[in-house]
Amino acid sequence: MASLVNDYVTAVKKMACDILELLADELKLQQRNVFSKLLMDEESDSVFRLNYYPPCPELQEHEPKGRKLIGFGEHTDPQIISVLRSNNTSGLEISLRDGSWMSVPPDSNSFFINVGDSLQVMTNGRFKSVKHRVVANSVKSRMSMIYFGGPPLSEKIAPLPSLMEREEASLYKEFTWFEYKKSAFNSRLSDNRLGRIHSATTHVRVDQYNGNTGLRSSLRVRFDWSWAWWALRCIIRLYGSIKGDLGFKS
Ligand SMILES: O=C(O)CCC(=O)C(=O)O
Numbered sequence: 356m357a358s359l360v361n362d363y364v365t366a367v368k369k370m371a372c373d374i375l376e377l378l379a380d381e382l383k384l385q386q387r388n389v390f391s392k393l394l395m396d397e398e399s400d401s402v403f404r405l406n407y408y409p410p411c412p413e414l415q416e417h418e419p420k421g422r423k424l425i426g427f428g429e430h431t432d433p434q435i436i437s438v439l440r441s442n443n444t445s446g447l448e449i450s451l452r453d454g455s456w457m458s459v460p461p462d463s464n465s466f467f468i469n470v471g472d473s474l475q476v477m478t479n480g481r482f483k484s485v486k487h488r489v490v491a492n493s494v495k496s497r498m499s500m501i502y503f504g505g506p507p508l509s510e511k512i513a514p515l516p517s518l519m520e521r522e523e524a525s526l527y528k529e530f531t532w533f534e535y536k537k538s539a540f541n542s543r544l545s546d547n548r549l550g551r552i553h554s555a556t557t558h559v560r561v562d563q564y565n566g567n568t569g570l571r572s573s574l575r576v577r578f579d580w581s582w583a584w585w586a587l588r589c590i591i592r593l594y595g596s597i598k599g600d601l602g603f604k605s
């Protein structure tokens with residue numbers, strides 16, 4: 356199993372590097388490995404994560420129309436690039452400019468690539484890290500696996516001087532990846548992290564993240580208050596029906 360995961364991560368990392376080199380070409384950067392070398396570095400702080408979202412049958416039955424239960428709250432990925440693969444269950448949504456959410460069609464034969472916050476900063480906003488979330492599915496479980504390609508902890512992240520046009524203002528202050536990760540623990544998942552390091556602000560305070568370094572795999576289901584509310588209502592309903600079975604009046 357461990358070697359299967361390692362083989363998968365090695366292959367996906369290579370693909371992430373190829374994509375980053377194509378992006379560097381697109382930006383007409385002479386050093387086409389300027390992004391990919393951060394993932395290739397021995398000290399690269401990359402993470403591999405498995406997410407499991409159980410089906411939520413109660414959703415269809417009881418949720419008022421239009422309301423969605425959240426499996427993974429809205430956020431942007433903080434690293435450089437994320438490569439996601441899922442089973443054929445829908446749930447992933449991206450936030451559009453007007454604030455509405457668009458569903459990403461599930462496709463177990465495709466990869467979904469996300470620009471991370473660090474790439475947004477290095478490109479001075481030319482590439483944007485898009486906000487996304489996962490909503491619960493009422494009938495099928497969703498599984499996803501994501502490779503998050505991150506730089507070494509000590510790497511300084513700032514807009515690339517070779518990219519900046521004359522007189523172009525740097526939109527972000529420089530920070531190390533370690534600082535960004537550390538401050539991640541002190542904020543909420545949905546916080547606008549990059550807003551805090553915008554060069555108009557007076558200090559660098561960075562944000563959220565699952566702080567482990569190195570390769571890591573984990574299985575988890577995100578906690579969200581809407582789930583707690585839903586669970587509470589299930590318990591109340593269950594309690595009501597048990598009382599009924601036992602002959603109590605509800
Ligand atoms: O499970 C998914 O489809 C997305 C999960 C995600 O965005 C993440 O783990 O950062």
Ligand SMILES: [Fe+2]
Nearest residue numbers: 430431432487
């Ligand atoms: Fe994500």
